[in-house]
Amino acid sequence: xxxxxxxxxxxxxxxxxxxxxxxxxxxxxxxxxxxxxxxxxxxxxxxxxxxxxxxxxxxxxxxxxxxxxxxxxxxxxxxxxxxxxxxxxxxxxxxxxxxxxxxxxxxxxxxxxxxxxxxxxxxxxxxxxxxxxxxxxxxxxxxxxxxxxxxxxxxxxxxxxxxxxxxxxxxxxxxxxxxxxxxxxxxxxxxxxxxxxxxxxxxxxxxxxxxxxxxxxxxxxxxxxxxxxxxxxxxxxxxxxxxxxxxxxxxxxxxxxxxxxxxxxxxxxxxxxxxxxxxxxxxxxxxxxxxxxxxxxxxxxxxxxxxxxxxxxxxxxxxxxxxxxxxxxxxxxxxxxxxxxxxxxxxxxxxxxxxxxxxxxxxxxxxxxxxxxxxxxxxxxxxxxxxxxxxxxxxxxxxxxxxxxxxxxxxxxxxxxxxxxx
Amino acid sequence: xxxxxxxxxxxxxxxxxxxxxxxxxxxxxxxxxxxxxxxxxxxxxxxxxxxxxxxxxxxxxxxxxxxxxxxxxxxxxxxxxxxxxxxxxxxxxxxxxxxxxxxxxxxxxxxxxxxxxxxxxxxxxxxxxxxxxxxxxxxxxxxxxxxxxxxxxxxxxxxxxxxxxxxxxxxxxxxxxxxxxxxxxxxxxxxxxxxxxxxxxxxxxxxxxxxxxxxxxxxxxxxxxxxxxxxxxxxxxxxxxxxxxxxxxxxxxx
Ligand SMILES: Nc1ncnc2c1ncn2[C@@H]1O[C@H](COP(=O)(O)OP(=O)(O)O)[C@@H](O)[C@H]1O
Ligand SMILES: [Mg+2]
Numbered sequence: 260x261x262x263x264x265x266x267x268x269x270x271x272x273x274x275x276x277x278x279x280x281x282x283x284x285x286x287x288x289x290x291x292x293x294x295x296x297x298x299x300x301x302x303x304x305x306x307x308x309x310x311x312x313x314x315x316x317x318x319x320x321x322x323x324x325x326x327x328x329x330x331x332x333x334x335x336x337x338x339x340x341x342x343x344x345x346x347x348x349x350x351x352x353x354x355x356x357x358x359x360x361x362x363x364x365x366x367x368x369x370x371x372x373x374x375x376x377x378x379x380x381x382x383x384x385x386x387x388x389x390x391x392x393x394x395x396x397x398x399x400x401x402x403x404x405x406x407x408x409x410x411x412x413x414x415x416x417x418x419x420x421x422x423x424x425x426x427x428x429x430x431x432x433x434x435x436x437x438x439x440x441x442x443x444x445x446x447x448x449x450x451x452x453x454x455x456x457x458x459x460x461x462x463x464x465x466x467x468x469x470x471x472x473x474x475x476x477x478x479x480x481x482x483x484x485x486x487x488x489x490x491x492x493x494x495x496x497x498x499x500x501x502x503x504x505x506x507x508x509x510x511x512x513x514x515x516x517x518x519x520x521x522x523x524x525x526x527x528x529x530x531x532x533x534x535x536x537x538x539x540x541x542x543x544x545x546x547x548x549x550x551x552x553x554x555x556x557x558x559x560x561x562x563x564x565x566x567x568x569x570x571x572x573x574x575x576x577x578x579x580x581x582x583x584x585x586x587x588x589x590x591x592x593x594x595x596x597x598x599x600x601x602x603x604x605x606x607x608x609x610x611x612x613x614x615x616x617x618x619x620x621x622x623x624x625x626x627x628x629x630x631x632x633x634x635x636x637x638x639x640x641x642x643x644x645x646x647x648x649x650x651x652x653x654x655x656x657x658x659x660x661x662x663x664x665x666x667x668x669x670x671x672x673x674x675x676x677x678x679x680x681x
Numbered sequence: 682x683x684x685x686x687x688x689x690x691x692x693x694x695x696x697x698x699x700x701x702x703x704x705x706x707x708x709x710x711x712x713x714x715x716x717x718x719x720x721x722x723x724x725x726x727x728x729x730x731x732x733x734x735x736x737x738x739x740x741x742x743x744x745x746x747x748x749x750x751x752x753x754x755x756x757x758x759x760x761x762x763x764x765x766x767x768x769x770x771x772x773x774x775x776x777x778x779x780x781x782x783x784x785x786x787x788x789x790x791x792x793x794x795x796x797x798x799x800x801x802x803x804x805x806x807x808x809x810x811x812x813x814x815x816x817x818x819x820x821x822x823x824x825x826x827x828x829x830x831x832x833x834x835x836x837x838x839x840x841x842x843x844x845x846x847x848x849x850x851x852x853x854x855x856x857x858x859x860x861x862x863x864x865x866x867x868x869x870x871x872x873x874x875x876x877x878x879x880x881x882x883x884x885x886x887x888x889x890x891x892x893x894x895x896x897x898x899x900x901x902x903x904x905x906x907x908x909x910x911x912x913x914x915x916x917x918x919x920x921x922x923x924x925x926x927x928x929x930x931x932x933x934x935x
Contacts, residue, residue, distance in 0.1 A: 611738070616775040619735050620789035620841065621763035630788065634779025634824070 302527060302557045302591060307372040311383040314376035323375045326553040326585050328492060328521055335440040335468055336377045340384040340414035347389060348404035348432075354395030355427065357403065359387040366390065366418045370444035371472025371498055378470040378496075381440040384414035391429070393453070394422040400645070404432040408439055410464075415441035419455070423448035423476065428645055431457045434489075437465040442472065445483075449476035449503070455483050456643060460655070461490035471497040475506035477532075484643055485512040485541075487522045488655055494553075498527040501535035501564070510539045512554075513639040513652070515659045516582070518547025525555040526571070530564035539571035542639050544632055546662075548581035555587045556602065565596035575606040576635050578628075629660045683713040683750055683766070685849045685881060690745035692726075692733050692906075703729045705906040706745070711849060711881045718884045718892055718917060721903030722925045727885045728772055730903075731853040734883075735769040736762050749849070764793055766848030770838035770855050772885075777825040782837065783807065785825045786844060793845055810843045814870050831858040839870040843877075850874075851883040856891035868894030889921040904928045 308314070317336050319329040329336065349357045360366075367388055373379035391403060403417075419429060425448065447453050461467060467490055475481045485495045499508045514522045528537040543552045554573040575584040588602035609631060617627035633656055640652045692704035703726045711717050721727050733740045734747055736759040747754040749765055757765060777785065786807060791797045798806075811818060814836045826834050835855050842850055852871065856864055872895060874880060884895060892900075892914070900916040901908045902925075909928050910916065 610775075612775045613777050615735075615737055615759060616771070616777065617785075617789075618759035619763055619769050619771075620785075620845065621760050621793040622789055623760050623792060624758070626788070626792070627760075630780050630785075631777065634777055637779040 302559045302589070303529070303561070305374050307374050308379060309368065309372050309382045311376060311379040314379050317376050321375070323496075323525065326555075327494060327523060331492060332377065332466070332468065334412045335438070335466065336380060338380075338412055340380060340440065341411050342385040342414045344387050344389070345405065345413070345415070346407050348402070348406070350402060352399050352401050354393065354397070354399065354425070355401050356390075356392045358390055360390040360418075361387055364388060364390065364418070366420055366446060367416065367444070370418075370446050370474040371470075371500065373442065373470060374498075375470075377440045377468045378442055381414040381416065381442055381468075381470075385416040388416040388418055391417070391419040392422075393420065393425045393427045393429070393451075396424050396426060398426050399428070401427055401429045402432060403429070404434070405437075406432075406435040408435060408437040410436050410438050413437070413439045413441075415439060417441070417443040418446070419444065420446045421448050421451040421453045421479075424450045426452045427454070429453065429455045430648065431455065432460070433458060433467070434460050434462070435465070436462045437467055437490075439466070440468040442470050445471065445473035445481070447473060447475045447479045447481045450478045451476060452480045453482070454644060455481075456645075456648060457483075457485050457495060459485075459487040459490055459493050459495065461493065463489065463491060465490040465493070467493045467495075469495045471495065473497070473499045473508070475499060475501050475503065475508055477503035478505040478507075479503070480507045480509075482509045482511070482644075484510075484639070485514075485524055486652065487512075487514040487524075488659060490520065490522070492521045492523075494521075494523040494525075496525040496527070498529070499537070500529045500531060501537065502529075502531050504532045504534055506532060506535045508535075508537045509642075510537070510541075511639050511642055512541035512543075513636055514541070514543040514552060515636070515656065516543065516545045516547075516550040516552045517659070517662060519549050521551045521553075523553035525553075525557070527557045528559070528569065528571070530558070530560040530567045530569060532564055534566040535564055536568040537571070538569075539573075540639065540642070541573045542636055543573075543575045543584065544578060544636060544659075545575060545582035545584055546578035548579075550579075550582040552583075553585045554604075555585075555589070556604075557589045558591070558600065558602070560590075560592045560594060560597055560600060562593045565594055566598055567594070567600065568598040569600045570602070572603040574604075574635075576632060577606060577608050578632065629657075632660055633657070683848045683881065685711045685767075685883075686746075686748045687730075687734070688746050688748075690730070690733065690747065691743040692729055693741050693743055694729070694739055695741070700741075702743075703740075703906050704733065707907055709883075709901065709908065711883060713848065713881050714875070714879045715899065716875070716882045716884060716895060716897045717899045717901060718886060718897035719901050719903050720886055720889070720917065720920055722929065723887065725903045726906040727887075727903055728853055729906075731769055731772075731851045731883075731885060734762075734767060734851055735759060760792065763847075768842060768845060768847035768850040770835075770842060770850060770852040772853040772855075772857070774826050774829075774834040774838055776827045776829075778827055780825050781822050782825055783821040786841065789841070789845060806844060810840050810870075813873070814840055814843075815866050816840065832860070832863040835859060835863070835867055836870070839867050839874070843870060843874045846874075846878050847880055849881045849883070851885065853885045854887060855884075856886055856888065864891060865894060871895055889917045892917045902928055
């Protein structure tokens with residue numbers, strides 16, 4: 260048996276200007292986790308249960324909550340939740356059905372179980388689950404839209420099942436106000452090719468905690484994209500179980516945090532079968548006082564997954580003072596027989612040389628900045644593989660950028676960590 | 682007639698060891714349609730001069746002036762200088778991820794002209810310039826300088842020179858790192874731009890090689906942050922034979 264190796268790199272970047280009072284905003288950059296004597300918790304050993312009563316009270320020190328503003332989430336973590344069904348918009352598409360099904364439906368629970376209390380609270384509270392079933396080998400687009408959830412604290416559950424060999428692009432659109440904790444399951448059949456885009460374009464006051472669980476079939480391809488632009492506190496935690504040989508997961512993310520927004524994602528890829536492949540690529544931009552982002556990326560390569568090929572990265576672009584980006588890649592490897600595994604994480608300011616180059620061609624500073632940010636984020640947009648969605652997101656990113664406060668040439672602040680083993 | 686006038690220019694940079702004086706009183710006047718070669722050893726301050734004219738924030742002007750048709754350039758922002766008609770072809774062009782060459786060119790052209798170029802004519806101009814510079818048409822849809830070879834980056838600079846039509850261009854070691862074929866292509870591009878627009882050129886180079894293809898009207902030898910000697914093309918020939926040694930003796934070590 261090979262010795263498991265684990266690497267953990269924590270990177271916290273505060274961009275408080277030196278003259279700002281320290282008390283005004285949060286802690287200074289710090290490091291924790293793997294190196295400080297506390298062993299990295301093995302992700303596979305994490306407790307999971309569908310019953311909220313199995314979870315103790317949340318203190319904010321737990322690994323899943325330590326970066327999250329739990330004080331503002333008590334109602335979703337502990338409170339009573341409205342679990343009734345809600346209005347869903349879905350234009351009819353051949354070979355796709357959307358329906359409400361009872362809690363007893365056999366599909367529920369087949370992709371994963373909650374690992375924290377808000378997720379379990381949602382699981383214990385929903386009345387019916389929204390079931391989306393995809394069949395047919397033709398490429399198609401499915402839109403499932405929610406825009407009137409309202410301010411009541413809610414629970415929701417969704418199960419998306421893709422039959423073997425099926426293909427689809429599924430867009431989950433979220434808009435309007437919300438106060439929601441939910442679980443979404445994806446059961447991807449053998450050789451299916453499914454792309455899911457979860458769009459968080461919530462209203463400014465929305466609070467949204469989501470856990471996504473996917474189980475990927477043999478030789479299936481699963482592309483999962485989290486785009487978070489709107490909302491007050493939005494946390495989307497995708498977890499993908501590569502449980503069958505040849506499964507391929509591409510997890511992409513794009514987020515843009517404005518002043519006061521907390522946008523978080525905890526990504527987990529579990530390589531649990533031979534010749535599985537994963538690529539994780541999340542990119543974020545932060546602008547405005549107390550714009551806050553968190554990215555945690557856990558990749559586990561089990562003994563059962565020889566020939567794994569895995570790479571994860573997170574990059575953040577800091578546009579103004581007063582923001583904070585946390586980026587924590589974790590890699591656990593239990594087998595020596597892998598094709599490749601690596602991670603990278605970097606958070607930095609604008610590259611002044613890029614700005615200079617554009618300005619030296621006559622492009623005014625503000626427009627040059629917009630070009631650079633758009634260029635930084637567009638990589639993810641282009642990987643989604645839908646022209647229509649690409650167009651939509653380009654416009655939305657433009658809108659975010661126009662909110663941009665004037666930024667004067669800030670002192671460079673950049674750091675990066677890279678790690679790889681193969 | 683346009684004129685670019687550099688007088689008594691002093692420039693420093695901040696380094697870990699403190700402020701470092703680089704330019705020590707540069708005087709240089711370039712008229713429209715003239716080609717001035719600036720030749721000098723490594724570290725003599727040639728790029729510093731180029732960047733200072735373009736307005737790079739790293740370089741601090743301690744004294745002197747740079748005037749374009751009588752207007753002080755040094756108080757202008759970087760983009761204002763470009764819009765006033767200055768262009769810098771960089772020694773090390775910068776990569777801009779996610780911004781395509783065609784988008785970049787169109788955005789720059791629009792910023793310089795104050796209005797978007799007529800689409801059909803513009804696309805034709807871009808395509809023709811690229812063809813003449815032997816750039817594959819696919820470059821238009823690639824991100825600016827990303828994954829370009831050294832030679833491709835330099836061609837991309839000259840493409841911009843041709844399309845953006847400045848009054849004065851500073852070419853900072855555009856020749857370095859080019860094989861002879863690429864050197865010819867790039868030189869032809871520069872000569873064409875000059876013929877078409879009558880721009881004035883400041884051609885910075887370490888070697889005399891490019892001067893076989895772009896014939897300078899004046900040659901300035903740059904040593905330790907100032908012009909040590911000037912003359913006509915024959916000075917370049919002399920440098921080719923003798924090297925810079927004659928000038929380096931007694932020069933303050935930087
Ligand atoms: N940004 C900088 N920081 C520190 N030193 C610099 C910087 N730019 C230039 N220098 C120094 O100034 C001198 C002139 O550099 P440069 O203008 O690049 O010369 P050249 O282009 O003639 O080779 C060199 O000694 C170089 O090391
Ligand atoms: Mg140089």
